[in-house]
Amino acid sequence: MRAFAAQIIPSDKSLPGADEAGAVHFVDRAFGKPFFADIVPVVRAGLADLDARARTLGERDFASVSPGRQVALMQQVERTPFFAAARMLVIVGTFADSAYGGNRNGTGWTIVGLEHEPTYAAPFGWYDAQDETNAKHDA
Amino acid sequence: MTQRTYAEGETVDFVIVGSGAAGGVLAKELATAGFDVVVLEAGPWQQPSQFTHDEWAVERENAMLNLAFEPIQTIRGSEAEPARRNAGRALAYRRGVGGSSVHFAANYWRFRPIDFKERSKWGSIPGTGFADWPITYEELEPYYTKVDWEIGVSGAPGPFDPPRSRRYPLPPLPNKSSGVVLERAASALGLHAQVSPLAILSKQYDGRSPCLACGHCSYYGCEFGAKSSTLATVIPKAVATGRCEVRAESTAFRVETNAKGRTTGVLYWDREGKERRQGSRAVIVAANGAETTRLLLLSASPSFPHGLANSSGNVGRYIMFNGHASTFGRFDHPLNEYKGPVASRTVHDFYDADAKRGFYGGGGIDARFNYQPIGFALGVLPDDVPTWGREYKRALSDYFTHSVRFYAHITSLPVASNTVTLDHDHPDRWGRPGLCLTYTDHPDDMKAKQWFRDRTEELMHAAGAARVWTQPILPIDGGVHLLGTARMGDDARESVVDRYHRAHDVPNLFICDGSSFVTSGRGQPTMTIQALAFRAAEHIARFARSHEI
Numbered sequence: 001m002r003a004f005a006a007q008i009i010p011s012d013k014s015l016p017g018a019d020e021a022g023a024v025h026f027v028d029r030a031f032g033k034p035f036f037a038d039i040v041p042v043v044r045a046g047l048a049d050l051d052a053r054a055r056t057l058g059e060r061d062f063a064s065v066s067p068g069r070q071v072a073l074m075q076q077v078e079r080t081p082f083f084a085a086a087r088m089l090v091i092v093g094t095f096a097d098s099a100y101g102g103n104r105n106g107t108g109w110t111i112v113g114l115e116h117e118p119t120y121a122a123p124f125g126w127y128d129a130q131d132e133t134n135a136k137h138d139a
Numbered sequence: 140m141t142q143r144t145y146a147e148g149e150t151v152d153f154v155i156v157g158s159g160a161a162g163g164v165l166a167k168e169l170a171t172a173g174f175d176v177v178v179l180e181a182g183p184w185q186q187p188s189q190f191t192h193d194e195w196a197v198e199r200e201n202a203m204l205n206l207a208f209e210p211i212q213t214i215r216g217s218e219a220e221p222a223r224r225n226a227g228r229a230l231a232y233r234r235g236v237g238g239s240s241v242h243f244a245a246n247y248w249r250f251r252p253i254d255f256k257e258r259s260k261w262g263s264i265p266g267t268g269f270a271d272w273p274i275t276y277e278e279l280e281p282y283y284t285k286v287d288w289e290i291g292v293s294g295a296p297g298p299f300d301p302p303r304s305r306r307y308p309l310p311p312l313p314n315k316s317s318g319v320v321l322e323r324a325a326s327a328l329g330l331h332a333q334v335s336p337l338a339i340l341s342k343q344y345d346g347r348s349p350c351l352a353c354g355h356c357s358y359y360g361c362e363f364g365a366k367s368s369t370l371a372t373v374i375p376k377a378v379a380t381g382r383c384e385v386r387a388e389s390t391a392f393r394v395e396t397n398a399k400g401r402t403t404g405v406l407y408w409d410r411e412g413k414e415r416r417q418g419s420r421a422v423i424v425a426a427n428g429a430e431t432t433r434l435l436l437l438s439a440s441p442s443f444p445h446g447l448a449n450s451s452g453n454v455g456r457y458i459m460f461n462g463h464a465s466t467f468g469r470f471d472h473p474l475n476e477y478k479g480p481v482a483s484r485t486v487h488d489f490y491d492a493d494a495k496r497g498f499y500g501g502g503g504i505d506a507r508f509n510y511q512p513i514g515f516a517l518g519v520l521p522d523d524v525p526t527w528g529r530e531y532k533r534a535l536s537d538y539f540t541h542s543v544r545f546y547a548h549i550t551s552l553p554v555a556s557n558t559v560t561l562d563h564d565h566p567d568r569w570g571r572p573g574l575c576l577t578y579t580d581h582p583d584d585m586k587a588k589q590w591f592r593d594r595t596e597e598l599m600h601a602a603g604a605a606r607v608w609t610q611p612i613l614p615i616d617g618g619v620h621l622l623g624t625a626r627m628g629d630d631a632r633e634s635v636v637d638r639y640h641r642a643h644d645v646p647n648l649f650i651c652d653g654s655s656f657v658t659s660g661r662g663q664p665t666m667t668i669q670a671l672a673f674r675a676a677e678h679i680a681r682f683a684r685s686h687e688i
Contacts, residue, residue: 008527015536035200071528087527088517095512096195111532112512112539114477118192119351124479125316125540126472 001027001047001086003063007070008090009111016107018094026093026102039085046082050074142378142385150418151175152683154405155425156391156434159238160665161652161672162425163369164289167376168676170383174683177384177417178377179407181430182234184387185241187371190360194511198358203233203242209567213575214616217556222564222575227616230429230559230574236387237360237370238427239619240665244357244481245338245366247292248503248663249283249670251301252276253491257658261492264499266581267552268457272657273629273638274674276301282670290367290669293341297333299487311483312341312350316474317506317543318484324545324602325486332484335505338367338665339480347371352479357509389415390569394422394438394447394648402648408569421647421688423679425672428458428621428654429574432559435625435650437571448642448650453635454625455559458576459659460618462502462549462584464592467519468604473540476508482546489594490661492550500587502549502661504595508542515539521608545598547591548662551615552581553623580614588612620664625654639682640675647688651675 002024011017018024027043030036050062053073059065065073077083093102094111102108109116123129145151152174155162162178170176196202206212212229213222233239253260255272263269284305286292293309311334314322318332325332339356340349350365364371377383388410395404395416404418424431432455438447446454482505492501510519516535519542520526524534558577565573580588589612599607628634631643636655642648653668660667682688 009532009535010529012529012532015532017532074527091516092195092199092513095516097193099193100195108512112515112535113473114512114539115475119353120478121352122313122479123316124313124352125474125476127316127319127470127474128314131314131319 003070004047004050004074004086005090005093007067007074008087009094015111017111018090020104021094021102021107022104023090023093023102026096026100027089029101030089030093042082043086043089046077046080046086049077049082142383143381144384145175145177147415148418150404150420151177152420153177153423154179154417154419155423156405157238157424157426157430157652158236158369158374158385159425159427159652160240160369160668162423163237163240163373163377164669164672165423165425165651165676166383166385167373168673169680170377170380172676172680173382174680175382176377177386177419179389179391179405179417180236180385180387181390182236182387184236184385185360187360187362187364190362192353192355192359194513198511198514203235203360204231205234206231208234209573211565212573212617213562213565215575215577216579218577222562225576225617229617230576230621231617231619232427232429232621236374236385237368240368241360241370242358243665244509246482246505246663247286247294247336247338247666248485248661249301250276250279250660250667251490254658254660257492261499264552264583266554268555269552270628270633270657273627279670279674280304282673283666285673286666286669289673290338290372291340291344291347292336292338292367294336295334297487298331299333299490307336309341309344312337312339312480313483315476315479315483317476317482317508320470320474320543320602321484321486321506321545321598324598327601328597330486330488332486335482335485337480340365340367345372350480354478357481391426391434392437392569392571394424394434396438396440396442396447396645398442400442400645402645412569421649421683423649423651425650425652427652428624429559431650431652431654432624433561433571433574436561443644448625448635448644448648450644451632451635453633456555456557457553457623457626458557458559458578459551459553459620459622459656460615461551461620461659461662461664462580462588462615463547464549464588464595464612465544465546466592466595466599466607466609467521467542467544468599468602469538469542469606470603471541471605474508474543475540476543477511481509482507486598489591496590498583498586498590499552500550500583500590502547502587502591504545504547504591504598506543506545508544512539521606545595547595549584549587549591550661551584551659553626553658554579554581559624576617578615585612585614620653620659622653622656622659622664625650626657627655628657639678640671649675649679
């Protein structure tokens with residue numbers, strides 16, 4: 001699952017990804033929640049299938065496959081219910097409140113560029129900062 | 140706050156079912172006028188400190204909504220089709236004191252004179268129950284003003300506003316980047332972007348804090364009390380009269396009637412599921428267009444075989460949600476739409492329907508990007524962006540802060556075969572029959588959505604977006620505006636309540652919420668629901684004093 005997550009939202013030099021966010025920890029917890037009861041067997045079976053596909057390539061399991069070949073294996077199952085469910089878990093794990101196990105150190109906010117504060121002050125963006133009417137309003 | 144409580148067996152003047160936009164106003168007005176009031180609210184009484192920014196809990200698990208408690212609603216296109224599980228928006232509202240006024244985006248458009256007499260101006264529309272309202276804008280105007288001042292609305296006059304008798308009590312909230320680019324687009328096309336009135340405080344008002352721009356208005360409760368929900372405004376005032384008890388976690392399941400065809404009280408389940416009764420001299424149902432329907436249909440009796448107040452057969456009929464259509468744009472510089480209230484500017488040039496367009500329909504277009512990260516990452520990006528991998532990740536980073544949506548809010552026509560009915564095969568958690576939505580968009584509604592999407596697309600290009608993309612126009616499968624299911628009218632054969640919200644069939648039953656609407660308006664109904672509630676309260680109090688109930 002961790003290897004799968006790292007390909008959904010990959011890490012690179014400029015920005016962390018699902019791996020740094022600890023999305024897999026969210027998934028671990030989600031597996032015990034009634035909310036996800038319907039998709040857990042689908043995700044387990046799909047991960048086992050990825051391992052089986054890896055073994056046909058002579059590898060021990062999916063995680064042992066090189067990143068480039070992991071992507072190729074994932075493309076083979078891209079349109080399955082497993083992929084949709086597992087992708088959803090990775091995304092939620094990356095961006096949901098850290099209380100759920102993922103989004104560690106606000107990694108999700110960093111990825112999308114959200115300054116995570118309880119409140120904000122105007123101007124909020126570049127365009128309203130340039131706006132003359134707002135400047136007058138503030139004065 | 141400690142509140143007056145009424146003992147079991149004590150008969151009060153009014154039981155109000157629902158504490159939302161309408162119920163809260165009615166409770167405050169009637170208790171202030173000296174009547175004894177019990178409000179039955181199905182959901183909990185949350186305090187602002189209990190509201191969170193937790194997107195997963197609030198938006199994805201629907202923690203505040205009815206959908207968490209009745210997970211299976213059904214839908215079908217017509218009575219001839221089998222009902223299937225509604226996996227779409229469904230009939231959605233918030234359970235809890237304050238109702239959906241707690242989690243709404245707080246857009247407070249008034250209706251205009253045309254909305255109340257559009258059938259006369261436009262003519263009949265085949266396949267619909269398009270009708271004039273029995274009241275006019277002029278009759279409702281003082282109550283719109285009352286809403287402005289009693290609950291706190293921030294705004295400024297715009298070029299297309301209906302007449303108003305008093306200025307806004309509060310200046311506008313700051314214009315957002317979305318508002319600035321919409322203004323730019325509108326002026327390039329010879330249109331007008333005007334200030335969006337919001338039921339959110341721009342300054343301290345009535346002892347409440349101003350907006351701190353946390354960016355969690357739509358779907359979330361305001362932890363600062365700056366959003367003018369009934370929870371933050373009229374409900375504390377109702378309780379402070381010492382004559383109003385708000386009984387939370389009390390689920391009404393039957394309006395009780397006697398042999399004379401009058402209501403005598405409401406039966407409900409308390410938080411332990413125990414059946415209880417609250418006796419009253421009159422009953423007001425203000426439970427929203429879906430729950431009001433369910434309660435009236437569940438209150439059938441030998442005298443009212445098709446449901447209470449339903450001799451017209453119109454209880455549950457003519458449901459309207461408002462259509463929507465949008466275009467997205469990515470800009471060169473950050474807009475950071477996740478900060479501040481949802482929308483700050485609206486284009487109202489297309490409010491009136493125009494026969495030259497070839498269909499009936501009108502609406503307004505605002506600018507917003509009210510997505511939190513999970514919802515954004517799951518499905519807002521353009522279709523040609525990969526849904527995982529390196530390119531996807533780059534897009535997450537490039538689009539979230541730089542994107543905006545021009546969002547059209549549009550009329551929906553009242554169609555008799557569009558209904559909310561009881562679904563005995565799918566009961567809710569309490570064992571009440573579930574809700575089935577039967578709905579097919581009127582052809583004019585589909586054309587209106589398409590037409591408005593084209594306008595949003597033109598505006599987005601005119602705004603100078605670097606990248607423009609749209610989503611397909613879809614049929615309606617539910618929504619949060621639950622309108623028209625107990626419509627108001629002078630003719631008892633065609634409507635459920637009269638112009639004072641009194642049920643035609645039951646002299647001491649009043650129904651006042653979105654269900655009272657005759658037409659849908661252009662997309663932001665709560666301001667009008669509350670104006671109706673202030674007006675209804677005044678007339679109901681008058682009837683009660685003169686023993687006409």
